[in-house]
Amino acid sequence: MRGFKGIVFVLSRVNRNRSALGEKGLSGVSNASLGFYTVWAAHLGRRYGILQALSRRKRRAGTGAIARACGLHEPAVRVWCEAARSLGLIEGGGDGYRLPADRRALLANPDDVRFLGGQFSYLALRSLDFGAFDAFFRRGEAGAPARRHLREASEEATRWDHTSFLEFLLPRMADVRSRLQAGARVLDIGCGTGGWALTMARAFPRSRFTGIDPDREAIRIATGRNAGGGRGVRFLVGSGGASMRGSGPYDLAYLGEVLYGVKDKLRLLRQVRRSLARDGVVVVAEGLVAPARRAAEPAAQLVAAMGLDFALQGARFFRRSELDALLADAGFHRVKFHDAGGGLWFVVAGVDPSALGSERGGAARTPRGDR
Numbered sequence: 001m002r003g004f005k006g007i008v009f010v011l012s013r014v015n016r017n018r019s020a021l022g023e024k025g026l027s028g029v030s031n032a033s034l035g036f037y038t039v040w041a042a043h044l045g046r047r048y049g050i051l052q053a054l055s056r057r058k059r060r061a062g063t064g065a066i067a068r069a070c071g072l073h074e075p076a077v078r079v080w081c082e083a084a085r086s087l088g089l090i091e092g093g094g095d096g097y098r099l100p101a102d103r104r105a106l107l108a109n110p111d112d113v114r115f116l117g118g119q120f121s122y123l124a125l126r127s128l129d130f131g132a133f134d135a136f137f138r139r140g141e142a143g144a145p146a147r148r149h150l151r152e153a154s155e156e157a158t159r160w161d162h163t164s165f166l167e168f169l170l171p172r173m174a175d176v177r178s179r180l181q182a183g184a185r186v187l188d189i190g191c192g193t194g195g196w197a198l199t200m201a202r203a204f205p206r207s208r209f210t211g212i213d214p215d216r217e218a219i220r221i222a223t224g225r226n227a228g229g230g231r232g233v234r235f236l237v238g239s240g241g242a243s244m245r246g247s248g249p250y251d252l253a254y255l256g257e258v259l260y261g262v263k264d265k266l267r268l269l270r271q272v273r274r275s276l277a278r279d280g281v282v283v284v285a286e287g288l289v290a291p292a293r294r295a296a297e298p299a300a301q302l303v304a305a306m307g308l309d310f311a312l313q314g315a316r317f318f319r320r321s322e323l324d325a326l327l328a329d330a331g332f333h334r335v336k337f338h339d340a341g342g343g344l345w346f347v348v349a350g351v352d353p354s355a356l357g358s359e360r361g362g363a364a365r366t367p368r369g370d371r
């Protein structure tokens with residue numbers, strides 16, 4: 001959801017008033033087409049390590065040297081460099097190419113909060129599943145063919161969420177940050193391939209992280225990424241209930257772009273609340289539909305456009321009021337919305353003590369029913 005900044009950056013460089021045919025109306029088509037190729041050029045540059053290789057070099061590099069460094073076919077590198085240069089992603093020409101310093105953070109450094117590369121890759125990878133729109137429009141189907149590249153695409157998109165959690169959200173949650181520093185028990189629900197838990201474990205070595213996800217392949221990848229990573233992180237196959245209880249109660253639970261795709265959202269949130277300690281905190285990261293008065297803003301437009309992608313997944317974006325009410329119904333209170341930019345929000349809430357009372361004991365107890 002963060003790509004709009006990059007796309008706006010590129011389009012503002014193009015900003016044609018007239019098409020080659022002299023018709024003003026076609027400038028939008030040119031810009032949209034250039035946006036499409038920018039998404040793909042950025043994705044291919046990252047996928048084949050060209051952008052990363054360029055970001056490590058101070059001087060210009062020829063296409064032969066880039067191809068050797070990345071183990072690639074030189075003519076392919078040459079045509080990519082020329083496309084990427086014309087789109088404004090890199091600079092240079094016949095004597096070599098370079099990635100300007102301001103674009104290193106944007107395209108090649110996932111640990112920088114300005115990083116947008118993952119969003120380009122998300123869009124490119126998701127577009128590989130768009131053949132499934134046929135079944136969606138004709139028969140209302142949103143099944144497995146629409147999700148073939150979703151795991152990989154999500155992994156790319158959420159890298160920014162993880163950096164943003166550390167750089168944007170935690171400075172606004174001093175108490176949570178000090179708990180993490182001292183050693184907290186943390187639950188990552190819908191952990192996917194483990195990016196958030198692994199990033200957090202590196203930043204907070206005294207804390208213990210449990211990641212759960214129903215996707216066995218994602219958990220296999222996450223466990224592999226954690227090989228030799230010590231005992232601070234573990235990954236389990238599961239979607240709630242029993243899988244959440246093991247090492248709880250937890251001080252912090254994170255649901256990073258998970259809830260939108262869950263069928264019984266209230267049930268999952270109640271399970272999360274029961275897995276938390278009395279002073280536990282939940283953080284939900286989700287894209288939110290903007291209110292009508294902000295509908296013309298680029299982030300709002302992007303969320304609306306991505307509604308097509310979400311519909312194909314059998315899901316949709318939340319409205320703010322909806323998520324607010326859902327958290328209250330699940331027994332959370334003091335709900336705070338933090339706008340991280342690009343349509344993504346971090347929503348933070350605490351366990352409502354009155355919800356604990358009505359369940360005779362709360363966090364440390366084994367919930368009945370919701371398993």
Ligand SMILES: C[S@@+](CC[C@H](N)C(=O)[O-])C[C@H]1O[C@@H](n2cnc3c(N)ncnc32)[C@H](O)[C@@H]1O
Nearest residue numbers: 154158190191192213214215239256257258262
């Ligand atoms: C967009 S990915 C986000 C992955 C991860 N949270 C991140 O930030 O990188 C959504 C994940 O939610 C998982 N998921 C879907 N339904 C779930 C459920 N009921 N309980 C837990 N996880 C679920 C999916 O398998 C997928 O890995």
